Amino acid sequence: MRVGIDVGGTTVKVGFVDNYEIKERLVVKTTKDKLFEDVCEKIKEFVDLKNIKIDSIGVGLPGHVVGTVIDKLPNIGIENLDIKPIFDKYFPNIELKATNDANAAALGEMLADNKVKSAYMITLGTGVGGGLVIDSKVRDGAHANCGEIGHMFIDFVHNYKCSCGLFGCLETVASATGIVRLAKEYYDNFETKLKKDNLTAKEIMDAAKENDELGLFVLNMVSDALGRAISIIELSVDVDAFYIGGGVSMAGDILINRIKDNYKRYAHYAIKDIDIKLAKLGNDAGIIGAAYLS
Amino acid sequence: MRVGIDVGGTTVKVGFVDNYEIKERLVVKTTKDKLFEDVCEKIKEFVDLKNIKIDSIGVGLPGHVVGTVIDKLPNIGIENLDIKPIFDKYFPNIELKATNDANAAALGEMLADNKVKSAYMITLGTGVGGGLVIDSKVRDGAHANCGEIGHMFIDFVHNYKCSCGLFGCLETVASATGIVRLAKEYYDNFETKLKKDNLTAKEIMDAAKENDELGLFVLNMVSDALGRAISIIELSVDVDAFYIGGGVSMAGDILINRIKDNYKRYAHYAIKDIDIKLAKLGNDAGIIGAAYLS
Numbered sequence: 290m291r292v293g294i295d296v297g298g299t300t301v302k303v304g305f306v307d308n309y310e311i312k313e314r315l316v317v318k319t320t321k322d323k324l325f326e327d328v329c330e331k332i333k334e335f336v337d338l339k340n341i342k343i344d345s346i347g348v349g350l351p352g353h354v355v356g357t358v359i360d361k362l363p364n365i366g367i368e369n370l371d372i373k374p375i376f377d378k379y380f381p382n383i384e385l386k387a388t389n390d391a392n393a394a395a396l397g398e399m400l401a402d403n404k405v406k407s408a409y410m411i412t413l414g415t416g417v418g419g420g421l422v423i424d425s426k427v428r429d430g431a432h433a434n435c436g437e438i439g440h441m442f443i444d445f446v447h448n449y450k451c452s453c454g455l456f457g458c459l460e461t462v463a464s465a466t467g468i469v470r471l472a473k474e475y476y477d478n479f480e481t482k483l484k485k486d487n488l489t490a491k492e493i494m495d496a497a498k499e500n501d502e503l504g505l506f507v508l509n510m511v512s513d514a515l516g517r518a519i520s521i522i523e524l525s526v527d528v529d530a531f532y533i534g535g536g537v538s539m540a541g542d543i544l545i546n547r548i549k550d551n552y553k554r555y556a557h558y559a560i561k562d563i564d565i566k567l568a569k570l571g572n573d574a575g576i577i578g579a580a581y582l583s
Numbered sequence: 584m585r586v587g588i589d590v591g592g593t594t595v596k597v598g599f600v601d602n603y604e605i606k607e608r609l610v611v612k613t614t615k616d617k618l619f620e621d622v623c624e625k626i627k628e629f630v631d632l633k634n635i636k637i638d639s640i641g642v643g644l645p646g647h648v649v650g651t652v653i654d655k656l657p658n659i660g661i662e663n664l665d666i667k668p669i670f671d672k673y674f675p676n677i678e679l680k681a682t683n684d685a686n687a688a689a690l691g692e693m694l695a696d697n698k699v700k701s702a703y704m705i706t707l708g709t710g711v712g713g714g715l716v717i718d719s720k721v722r723d724g725a726h727a728n729c730g731e732i733g734h735m736f737i738d739f740v741h742n743y744k745c746s747c748g749l750f751g752c753l754e755t756v757a758s759a760t761g762i763v764r765l766a767k768e769y770y771d772n773f774e775t776k777l778k779k780d781n782l783t784a785k786e787i788m789d790a791a792k793e794n795d796e797l798g799l800f801v802l803n804m805v806s807d808a809l810g811r812a813i814s815i816i817e818l819s820v821d822v823d824a825f826y827i828g829g830g831v832s833m834a835g836d837i838l839i840n841r842i843k844d845n846y847k848r849y850a851h852y853a854i855k856d857i858d859i860k861l862a863k864l865g866n867d868a869g870i871i872g873a874a875y876l877s
Contacts, residue, residue, distance in 0.1 A: 353853065406725065407724075407725050419818075419819075421819070421820065423717065423722070428717070428820070428821070429821075430701075430820065430821020430822070431700070431701050431821050431822050431823040431857075432821055432853065432854060432856075432857070433821070434817075434818065434821045434851075434853045434854050435818075435819075435820060435821035436818075436819075436821075437818045437821075437851060437853065437854070438818050438819060440818060440851040441814070441815045441818050441819075442811055442814065442815065442849050445739045453851055453852065454852065455849070455851065458851075517736055520735070520736065521735045521736065521815055521819070522819045523728075524713075524728065524729075524730075524731045524732050524734060524735050525713075525715070525729075525730075525732060525735075525815070525816045525819040525820055526715065526722070526724065526729060526819055526820045527722070527723075527724020527725050527726055527727075527728045527729035527730075528724070528725050529725040555736050555749070557728075557731060557734040557747055557749065557752075558747065558748065559647070559726065559728045559731065560726060560728050560731070562726075563725075563726070
């Protein structure tokens, strides 16, 4: 059985994966101290109890990772930690691989999509993340920064300041936070049933589905930024498919269709016919992808 | 010996390559009819005469290529042609590989640069081309369009119409043609010793080196577009190095340094320290790269 581990800010999700399906699951609370010892212990207990044979372990981590060395997991507060000695102690001679969580999710989605050999996953959450898979292998990149597409300079219209210090980054408009920011910016220009206070990206996307003027305007602006970004990424690396995942992608077809329309406006004629689709696996993508890291 | 073939609009350059060096050369005139039969015959004559043993043959082609099948070479007028049966007739059982010429050049430059495992080459000529190499292997891409970065939407300032039909493509400002276009656009705004008629990109770059106001303004605008494009490509695919080649790159250090300065303005903090350098091999890059296609 392969073990796929998806480390998140509040919980660590462990899956025992066979034939691309999660057969058993464990959840461990995320802590700053001794997190990986804790995870290993829980896994060990479980496999001993259930008499499971582990073939390999893969870990998706929410931050910058080089090989099995964590550079930084900002939301958990772990830095400069090689997880290999920890896993080796509990599971000697079992292969361990690690990568960024967005890359793991990209691989998971791709494995669920038969025809596809290379893919880019774009995760629209609090920020915007990305993951690249080529020939069924996750690409971490020469500096382990492959897929950090949330910080591409894309929005030359508003040029909002990003948390990274730059201006006009994709995630300043295409993340959940960015969607709320845009709705507030244009609030007074449109008829809307939305309330300005405590707005959420979900409410704005739901309003767009009901033809709310402000909702539709924001949806189009977000899709325009994403369509432009995808057209540029596609020329840079030319993959079979793009998957759109993360909380914002729950908006579903209205978002995907609007992204496709905008993509076509920016796409060179040779790349007009690519697949842009909703990610299917949700949270399981990261677990399954981690299990198949190579 | 490996054979590397670089097919150009006026001549086909053939190199017999060993240990990353071109040991012997042949030049064949480019023709629309029976071009590859012609090239094969000349190679066959030469290897028979010199008693050379060929191990593999690689071809770089100026257009869209899928495997060994030419989709279109617009400047030569060849379409829908599989070159494998032709080479097989003259050189049975010898491995044949083909790719786009920009990809071959990218591989050639990378092989001349020891530490590098992945690289992007940007060719600034009449248009702007690109080639990507990952793990010492050329990436043609899922639709054989990888590296068509000349058609990224980058210039939102002028939004000039491109030959491809889109607006604001990188090559509308960063190619030799684009450089002349910008100099004409801003001609009346600056003190300059340049003449408006029959301007060339070389004259404009030379003027910049002599601190000509117009020349410097155009140089900065071109470098800004390239710096922005490189920052986006780097986040998309994260390579070790970028090589800048093609006729415009003859401008040398002044261009590279200005591109680096502008790159840093747009680059996320995690990717500030990448290598951006002048391509070294000139026309030989395409021959050597073709010889090592795999």
